[in-house]
Structure formats: structure tokens, C-alpha cells
Amino acid sequence: KAGVTQTPRYLIKTRGQQVTLSCSPISGHRSVSWYQQTPGQGLQFLFEYFSETQRNKGNFPGRFSGRQFSNSRSEMNVSTLELGDSALYLCASQWTTGGTETQYFGPGTRLLVL
Amino acid sequence: QQQVKQSPQSLIVQKGGISIINCAYENTAFDYFPWYQQFPGKGPALLIAIRPDVSEKKEGRFTISFNKSAKQFSLHIMDSQPGDSATYFCAASRSGSARQLTFGSGTQLTVLP
Numbered sequence: 001k002a003g004v005t006q007t008p009r010y011l012i013k014t015r016g017q018q019v020t021l022s023c024s025p026i027s028g029h030r031s032v033s034w035y036q037q038t039p040g041q042g043l044q045f046l047f048e049y050f051s052e053t054q055r056n057k058g059n060f061p062g063r064f065s066g067r068q069f070s071n072s073r074s075e076m077n078v079s080t081l082e083l084g085d086s087a088l089y090l091c092a093s094q095w096t097t098g099g100t101e102t103q104y105f106g107p108g109t110r111l112l113v114l
Numbered sequence: 115q116q117q118v119k120q121s122p123q124s125l126i127v128q129k130g131g132i133s134i135i136n137c138a139y140e141n142t143a144f145d146y147f148p149w150y151q152q153f154p155g156k157g158p159a160l161l162i163a164i165r166p167d168v169s170e171k172k173e174g175r176f177t178i179s180f181n182k183s184a185k186q187f188s189l190h191i192m193d194s195q196p197g198d199s200a201t202y203f204c205a206a207s208r209s210g211s212a213r214q215l216t217f218g219s220g221t222q223l224t225v226l227p
Contacts, residue, residue: 004157033214043158043203043217056214090157101146103215105157 002027004093004106012112018079021109025072025093031055032074033103034066037088046089049074078111086113118206120218128226133191135221137204140185144206148215149178149189152201161202162189194225 005024013019025032033056034046045058049068066076072093078085088110092103119138127133137147145166150158164171164178164187171178177190191198204218 035215042219043205043215045214045216048214058214092157100163102160102163103148105150105159107155107157 004091004104006089006091006106006109008109009107010110010112012114013081014114015081015083017081018077019081019111020075020077021089021091021111023074023076023091023093023106025074025091026095026104029093029095029104030072031094032068032072033092033094034074034076035090035092035105036060037090037108038086043090046076081113083113086111118204118216118218120204120221122221123219124222124224126224126226127194129194129196131194131225133194133198133223133225134188135202135204135223136186136188137206137218138184138186139206139216141206141208141216142185143208144216145209146207147178147180147187148205149176150203150205150217152203152220158203191223194223196225196227199223199225 007022031050033048035043037043047066048056052068063079068074088108090105090108092105094103117140121136148163149161151161152158162173162176164180166182169180175192180187202221205215207215
């Protein structure tokens with residue numbers, strides 16, 4: 001199976017703009033989680049979607065939002081970008097088998113806000 | 115309550131040596147503890163994971179030791195190789211929320227040839 005796909009891989013935006021990132025999970029995986037990775041804060045959970053419904057949300061401002069489509073593909077949107085939003089945004093899809101849940105991460109989208 | 119503290123921040127070992135990374139958690143509701151390996155330009159990849167009903171789990175050269183009473187767990191990499199040079203993250207989550215991982219701050223491991 002193909003792994004988790006994230007597009008674009010790199011993005012440069014300016015303050016005040018908005019951005020949309022896309023994630024395609026592994027075929028058959030219905031749960032998608034998003035994480036922000038920065039040198040200062042490390043890996044932080046943004047939100048998780050399952051069957052088009054947001055099930056969990058991390059401690060991020062409302063400028064960060066997401067959605068999931070019926071084919072399990074997910075998008076996250078960041079509005080009114082700030083310099084501090086520069087980060088690697090990681091998407092993970094999850095598979096549960098035998099009671100064990102495993103997250104598979106994509107390569108990430110590196111966002112630079114100028 | 116949600117923190118996972120990881121140490122050391124960086125680690126240098128000789129080829130063939132043992133690498134040990136430690137993590138401590140606060141939330142006693144955590145019951146799933148995975149370790150991830152991340153290479154530059156890549157997303158984290160699951161190495162090994164443990165649940166608190168066992169004190170140790172071994173997969174190849176990687177071993178997790180778990181101490182429930184101390185709320186600590188550690189990763190041991192035996193016979194460390196230069197190819198193991200990467201950043202390692204411990205994480206934790208609660209049952210039913212394994213998709214919401216709380217990560218440690220990471221350990222940059224360098225294995226010298």
C-alpha cells in the first residue's frame with residue numbers, strides 16, 4: 001500500500017494570508033490526525049478526524065481548522081497566518097488491528113511564513 | 115498533567131554501544147507508549163510500542179522498559195549502528211485516544227562509526 005501522502009511538501013506564505021494543506025491517508029484508513037512540529041514546541045496534536053467528523057482537538061486557536069472528506073482525505077486550513085505558524089505540519093493515518101492502534105505519519109508539509 | 119518529559123536532548127554513542135533514552139509521564143490515564151524514529155525530511159516512523167500490562171518489550175535491537183509505579187519508560191537500542199542516527203520521540207496516549215499522542219521533546223542520537 002502507498003503511504004500517507006501530503007501536499008504540497010513546501011510552502012512559503014506571508015503574514016495575514018491563509019493556507020490549505022492536504023493529506024491522503026493510507027488506503028482503508030479512516031482516521032486522520034494532524035500535528036504541528038516546531039523546534040521550540042516539538043510535536044503538538046492539532047486535531048483528529050474520523051468518518052468526516054472531528055473527534056479530538058488540541059489546544060490551538062480557531063485559526064487552525066480542518067475537515068475530512070468521504071474518501072478519508074483531509075485538509076487543514078490556517079487563516080491569518082502568523083510568523084509563529086512556520087512549522088512542519090504532519091498528517092498521520094491510523095489503523096487498528098487486534099486492539100493495537102498504530103499511527104503512520106506522512107512526510108509533512110513545511111510551511112514558512114514571512 | 116499532559117506532559118511527557120524526555121531525556122537526554124542529545125546522545126552520542128559509539129558503534130556497537132547501547133543507546134538509552136528515558137521518558138517520564140504525569141497522566142496516569144496514559145496506557146499506550148510508542149516510540150518514534152524520525153530522519154531529516156521524513157515524518158516520524160513507529161519503532162516499538164508498549165502497554166502498561168508488561169514491563170518490557172523487545173523487537174530486534176530495540177527494547178522498551180516500562181516502570182508503571184515510577185511513571186517512566188525507556189528505549190534501549192542495542193548494538194547501535196550509524197544508520198540509527200536520527201531523532202527519537204517517546205509518546206503517550208489514553209485508550210480510545212491513541213490518535214491524540216502527547217510527544218516528548220525528542221532525542222537526537224548520533225552513532226559514531
